[in-house]
Amino acid sequence: MTGRHLHPDALLVRDLSVSFDGFKAISGVDVSFAPGELHFLIGPNGAGKTTLVDALTGLVRGTGSATYGGKELLGLRSHKIVRAGVGRTFQTATVFEQLTVLQNLDIAAGLHRPAWRLALARRGVPTAVEEALETIGLSELRHRPAGVLAHGQKQWLEIGMLLVQDARVMFLDETVAGMSADERAETGELLRRIGRDRTIVVIEHDMDFVRNHADVVTVMHAGRVLAEGSVAEIQANEAVQEVYLGRTVKGSVDA
Amino acid sequence: MITRLKSSLPLLGIAALALALLVVAPAVLSDLRLNNLAKYCCWAMVAVGIGLTWGRGGMLVMGQGVFFALGAYAMGMHMQLESVGDGGIPTFMILYDPLAPLPAFWEPFRSGVFTIAMIVVAPVVVASILGFAIFKRRVKGAYFAILTQALAVALATLISGTIKYTGGDTGLSGFTSFFGYTLDDPLNRRLIFTITATLLIGCLVVVWQLYRSRFGELLVATRDAEERVRFLGYDPANVKLVAFVVAAVMASIGGAMFVPIAGIMAPKSMDAAASIFFIAGVALGGRAALFGPVLGALAVGYGQSTLSEQWPGTWIYVLGLLFVVVTIALPGGIASLATRGAGVMAGLLVGRRPSHRKAASA
Amino acid sequence: MDSLIAPLLNGTADGALLLIAALGLALTFGQMGVINMAHGEFLLAGALTGYVTQQMVASTNLSILLALPIAFVVAGALGVVLEATVIRWMYDRPLDTLLATVGVAMILRQLVLDTFPSQGVGVVTPDWLDHQLDVFGYEWPLRQLFTILLAGACLGALAAVLKFTSFGRQIRATVQNRALAETLGVSTRMVDRVTFFVGSGLAGVAGVAISLIAATDSTLGTKYIVSAFLVVVAGGLGQLKGTIIAAWVVGVSTAFFTDWTTGSIAQVIVFVLVVIFLQVRPQGLFTVRTRGLA
Ligand SMILES: Nc1ncnc2c1ncn2[C@@H]1O[C@H](COP(=O)(O)OP(=O)(O)OP(=O)(O)O)[C@@H](O)[C@H]1O
Ligand SMILES: [Mg+2]
Numbered sequence: 001m002t003g004r005h006l007h008p009d010a011l012l013v014r015d016l017s018v019s020f021d022g023f024k025a026i027s028g029v030d031v032s033f034a035p036g037e038l039h040f041l042i043g044p045n046g047a048g049k050t051t052l053v054d055a056l057t058g059l060v061r062g063t064g065s066a067t068y069g070g071k072e073l074l075g076l077r078s079h080k081i082v083r084a085g086v087g088r089t090f091q092t093a094t095v096f097e098q099l100t101v102l103q104n105l106d107i108a109a110g111l112h113r114p115a116w117r118l119a120l121a122r123r124g125v126p127t128a129v130e131e132a133l134e135t136i137g138l139s140e141l142r143h144r145p146a147g148v149l150a151h152g153q154k155q156w157l158e159i160g161m162l163l164v165q166d167a168r169v170m171f172l173d174e175t176v177a178g179m180s181a182d183e184r185a186e187t188g189e190l191l192r193r194i195g196r197d198r199t200i201v202v203i204e205h206d207m208d209f210v211r212n213h214a215d216v217v218t219v220m221h222a223g224r225v226l227a228e229g230s231v232a233e234i235q236a237n238e239a240v241q242e243v244y245l246g247r248t249v250k251g252s253v254d255a
Numbered sequence: 256m257i258t259r260l261k262s263s264l265p266l267l268g269i270a271a272l273a274l275a276l277l278v279v280a281p282a283v284l285s286d287l288r289l290n291n292l293a294k295y296c297c298w299a300m301v302a303v304g305i306g307l308t309w310g311r312g313g314m315l316v317m318g319q320g321v322f323f324a325l326g327a328y329a330m331g332m333h334m335q336l337e338s339v340g341d342g343g344i345p346t347f348m349i350l351y352d353p354l355a356p357l358p359a360f361w362e363p364f365r366s367g368v369f370t371i372a373m374i375v376v377a378p379v380v381v382a383s384i385l386g387f388a389i390f391k392r393r394v395k396g397a398y399f400a401i402l403t404q405a406l407a408v409a410l411a412t413l414i415s416g417t418i419k420y421t422g423g424d425t426g427l428s429g430f431t432s433f434f435g436y437t438l439d440d441p442l443n444r445r446l447i448f449t450i451t452a453t454l455l456i457g458c459l460v461v462v463w464q465l466y467r468s469r470f471g472e473l474l475v476a477t478r479d480a481e482e483r484v485r486f487l488g489y490d491p492a493n494v495k496l497v498a499f500v501v502a503a504v505m506a507s508i509g510g511a512m513f514v515p516i517a518g519i520m521a522p523k524s525m526d527a528a529a530s531i532f533f534i535a536g537v538a539l540g541g542r543a544a545l546f547g548p549v550l551g552a553l554a555v556g557y558g559q560s561t562l563s564e565q566w567p568g569t570w571i572y573v574l575g576l577l578f579v580v581v582t583i584a585l586p587g588g589i590a591s592l593a594t595r596g597a598g599v600m601a602g603l604l605v606g607r608r609p610s611h612r613k614a615a616s617a
Numbered sequence: 618m619d620s621l622i623a624p625l626l627n628g629t630a631d632g633a634l635l636l637i638a639a640l641g642l643a644l645t646f647g648q649m650g651v652i653n654m655a656h657g658e659f660l661l662a663g664a665l666t667g668y669v670t671q672q673m674v675a676s677t678n679l680s681i682l683l684a685l686p687i688a689f690v691v692a693g694a695l696g697v698v699l700e701a702t703v704i705r706w707m708y709d710r711p712l713d714t715l716l717a718t719v720g721v722a723m724i725l726r727q728l729v730l731d732t733f734p735s736q737g738v739g740v741v742t743p744d745w746l747d748h749q750l751d752v753f754g755y756e757w758p759l760r761q762l763f764t765i766l767l768a769g770a771c772l773g774a775l776a777a778v779l780k781f782t783s784f785g786r787q788i789r790a791t792v793q794n795r796a797l798a799e800t801l802g803v804s805t806r807m808v809d810r811v812t813f814f815v816g817s818g819l820a821g822v823a824g825v826a827i828s829l830i831a832a833t834d835s836t837l838g839t840k841y842i843v844s845a846f847l848v849v850v851a852g853g854l855g856q857l858k859g860t861i862i863a864a865w866v867v868g869v870s871t872a873f874f875t876d877w878t879t880g881s882i883a884q885v886i887v888f889v890l891v892v893i894f895l896q897v898r899p900q901g902l903f904t905v906r907t908r909g910l911a
Pocket of ligand 2: 049091
């Protein structure tokens with residue numbers, strides 16, 4: 001473990017545990033996510049990556065503590081956590097299929113509007129939405145129903161929704177899984193661009209993608225943090241090689 | 256150009272309906288038929304609300320009779336008191352117990368202002384409490400539907416069982432005047448029709464605005480992916496609550512106007528069967544469409560009062576079959592035929608494929 | 618003493634009736650997510666089977682025993698027909714099954730109204746059930762004990778089928794993971810059909826028992842369906858014990874409230890209590906937890 005200094009705007013997780021009917025999916029996880037770096041969360045299937053994010057976004061109940069911007073996140077309802085600036089995407093892309101790309105983004109932008117404004121119809125395109133369309137490269141497709149988008153485009157739309165809702169922390173659960181090589185490269189670019197002033201945590205299985213884009217990698221295994229550090233450090237870590245990569249042929253770090 | 260036209264079409268439709276109801280109908284219909292039409296308008300108000308909650312919000316409300324009853328009994332009590340005059344006591348109470356004083360909760364309904372306020376406030380309060388409890392605990396789908404129906408059954412049973420206060424199964428009747436206007440005068444009855452039709456148009460305008468607003472989009476989003484909405488920072492419970500409360504108020508107003516028109520209010524106009532009857536028109540017309548519920552409810556209302564008088568049994572078969580056939584073959588109601596047609600037309604014009612197929616299946 | 622014993626026993630008997638009716642519902646709702654609003658009319662079909670059997674078989678002592686299996690088959694067959702004609706079209710739209718079966722229920726009710734005397738028919742209690750038991754001074758009708766035993770028998774049979782037969786295993790597999798069960802070679806279509814047969818058949822059995830207690834007319838189903846659903850909802854899906862407890866609690870508390878107030882107020886109170894209960898436990902008493910966002 002490298003002794004990383006604590007960033008003042010980091011999301012701090014201390015001793016987080018989650019159990020499902022006695023089964024400990026996460027036990028005593030300590031980790032911090034800081035802005036400005038692409039933080040990858042890796043680990044074999046069932047390691048507890050999604051569960052960690054679920055706990056931090058109010059989808060499952062966890063014990064311990066997770067603070068962001070001076071607020072304790074555990075125990076808050078999901079929509080309150082979002083309002084505190086912590087957003088996420090889902091392992092299977094979930095956008096509103098009936099609504100257009102534009103409407104999807106517009107709805108996501110709505111949490112900063114006063115409630116009564118909901119009663120009014122949308123006039124024109126808010127600048128935040130326009131910018132997000134530009135950033136995620138879906139400007140041309142703005143009037144398409146989200147349901148007809150390609151898989152990769154849906155993932156981008158989800159990222160766009162996080163952008164317009166101005167999430168300062170974004171958890172992206174296996175966002176590039178199932179994308180083509182080109183789409184991956186573009187997504188990597190996109191994450192770099194938006195990650196400059198945000199905290200971005202990406203759950204990923206594809207080691208190539210991790211190697212190309214990760215600033216920090218946290219490896220999880222069986223509900224615990226196994227190692228943390230730069231890509232090089234992780235690749236050199238024996239414990240990681242053994243439980244995570246060592247199961248396959250030695251040297252499969254490159255696979 | 257085309258989008259401009261498209262966005263003003265609903266308003267044109269509402270205007271056409273207003274014209275038909277407020278100008279054409281009074282000109283061509285006899286007093287009796289106009290009064291019947293007024294009754295269908297009351298049901299249609301309930302239906303418009305059901306379209307909002309069920310069609311757009313995905314919440315199948317099977318107990319709108321509860322809110323219908325709130326408005327209807329408020330109005331019924333007021334008209335009953337108005338008919339017996341100052342300090343009088345309704346006949347059914349005297350028959351039940353000649354010496355009993357007027358129950359305390361009846362007293363304020365002597366005031367017309369209080370009554371009108373209650374017609375709006377009572378459903379807001381009841382629906383808010385109920386909706387808050389139900390939606391915050393994430394009770395939804397079939398559970399929600401069953402609970403609402405259970406409430407309709409419970410309230411109907413309660414009213415039937417409290418003859419002393421509500422008239423029980425015989426209900427409230429024998430009204431002679433409506434806010435000072437005698438009900439015997441055909442002109443006054445036409446006035447009541449006009450008020451009812453105007454209120455119906457008002458309800459339509461309200462849902463039209465809600466559908467085109469951001470709230471409408473949010474409601475559809477909540478219907479299709481409630482949990483996802485949470486992660487956009489909204490509490491879906493509040494979104495649903497607003498739709499539920501608005502629908503409740505519409506049902507209550509419908510119920511209130513029903514009383515001077517029908518001349519009687521009894522549990523059978525609001526029980527589980529009646530609540531299901533309210534849904535029939537919505538299903539037939541098209542739950543998610545703007546005009547589906549209104550037109551459907553008017554049609555079903557017409558069918559009910561014409562068919563059921565001559566062949567009551569046959570009408571039940573028709574209604575039952577309607578539910579079966581529409582839900583199996585045409586879940587989007589007749590409106591979905593229209594949208595499908597319009598979609599094909601628009602597709603030909605603009606060169607896009609229609610995308611309405613799944614719109615109403617949630 | 619009497620004032621406690623009577624509602625307790627009567628309530629338990631009512632709860633037993635509710636249980637048989639709710640078991641079938643829990644089965645179809647739990648397994649297929651189908652909300653069968655015609656279930657109440659299947660109760661009615663069972664009650665009418667009791668009546669018709671009584672007309673055919675001279676001995677009322679015998680006819681009730683004959684009626685039980687016949688009603689099971691009659692109602693079960695109705696269920697299968699319903700599944701094959703209406704429900705199979707909307708397995709992916711559970712709310713719609715609710716509405717479609719509301720329509721079916723209306724049709725069935727009207728059919729009964731057109732076929733049988735509209736004031737209802739009476740089923741004669743057989744001699745061997747027409748006795749009272751003396752329970753601490755309360756003359757308890759034997760019929761009520763009979764319903765309780767009948768509910769116990771239905772429950773036992775159902776539990777045994779679910780637990781010990783391969784068909785039972787297939788049902789449980791389908792409930793827990795339909796897709797997986799399919800890949801393991803379970804014919805879920807077949808399982809659905811049989812489940813529907815059994816679930817609806819149970820309604821038939823309950824109907825025969827109801828006919829001994831209440832008047833058999835076209836409104837019989839409507840009277841029970843909502844309570845039966847509340848029992849299922851409050852009991853939670855996936856486990857029989859929740860349904861049993863909920864049925865008993867609803868039956869007994871209704872009886873007590875009826876004793877203290879009136880029948881109609883009691884019903885209102887119980888409904889309200891169930892709603893409040895669902896505030897505390899929205900998933901009912903017991904549930905099988907599943908994972909997922911949706
Ligand atoms: N709701 C739940 N109930 C019971 N067990 C659960 C639940 N959610 C997760 N688990 C279990 O917790 C463990 C961690 O699951 P999780 O989904 O977090 O893993 P993951 O690291 O995201 O895996 P993957 O890479 O496959 O997405 C798994 O063993 C899983 O079966
Ligand atoms: Mg995962």
